[in-house]
Amino acid sequence: EVLYTTELHIYLDERDNRTPDMSGSVSDGFGEESCLLDFPTRDKKTVLHVRRRRWTMPDGTTRSVDLDKKIQLKHPGTRYSKDFALFLKKADGQ
Structure with a gap:
């Protein structure tokens, strides 16, 4: 039996979220x-494609805004979103 016949792909690009020190x-x-x-x-496997923005600083170095402190995109040690990983953990009785 086939669980999913199609996949839903959602593409997310990080917006301009520069901090004041990156002016x-x-x-x-x-x-x-x-x-x-x-x-x-809606009965479709969902895959989120996330691209993080890179910034070139005036001194020539490249950096990204550290969003991991504010937003936890994935559950530690998995490739699942935080909520989906917690759902699977509860479904497994843990």
């Missing part, structure tokens, strides 16, 4: 895409 920086495109498995949507 002179210039956008340098996006880093490598991360794929997260998320809740099925």
